[in-house]
Amino acid sequence: MLTPGEKARFFEKVETQLIVDEDLRLKPYRCPAGKLTIGVGRNLEDNGITRAEAYYLLRNDVDQCHRQLSLAIPFYDRLPSEKKEILLNMCFNMGLTRLLGFKRMLAAMAVNKWDEAAHEMGNSKWAFQVVDRARRLMEKMRG
Structure with missing residues (x-):
């Protein structure tokens, strides 16, 4: 069993390796298997995103719109x-x-x-x- 600190370091090592192997893509793309993918190898077709991830994206998008509107409309x-x-x-x-x-x-x-x-x-x-x-x-x- 890993301590929380050991677990964090372990995950960081694995994540670093996965970024090297999978790459980090900020827009959807087709992986070599033809699956719609985003981020670091996230297969959107088979796995999609969680409700929490969808709400996280929504909150970020609303915040971005709010900042843009505040700057663009006096x-x-x-x-x-x-x-x-x-x-x-x-x-x-x-x-x-x-x-x-x-x-x-x-x-x-x-x-x-x-x-x-x-x-x-x-x-x-x-x-x-x-x-x-x-x-x-x-x-x-x-x-």
């Missing part, structure tokens, strides 16, 4: 919480670049014209791609 930090939630949801869904393309919506939000902002959300290709999500977020914008 009035973002002063918005009411529910309006920030809408922008975070949209940023997560389409990315910051596409969200910043909603110039009329953002202009309306800058002056607290929530109905106008909701109208501009609906007047987009995005609203037809994610109908239920768009409806729900537009309603939240109006409220």
Whole structure:
């Protein structure tokens, strides 16, 4: 039986060897066996990810969107919480670049014209791609 310190050192050695043998890939790729893989040999097709890993990724993605929005939209930090939630949801869904393309919506939000902002959300290709999500977020914008 290994002590916690011995176990940590043992795992570090094995992990170092696995990184050499498997490589570290930050984007999905096909391994030599043709399986969709990511990270250090994580076979996504057979093993997927755990619920905890999915929530960890989600939290990181939401945090990244929040930081991007705070830097890119001068009035973002002063918005009411529910309006920030809408922008975070949209940023997560389409990315910051596409969200910043909603110039009329953002202009309306800058002056607290929530109905106008909701109208501009609906007047987009995005609203037809994610109908239920768009409806729900537009309603939240109006409220």
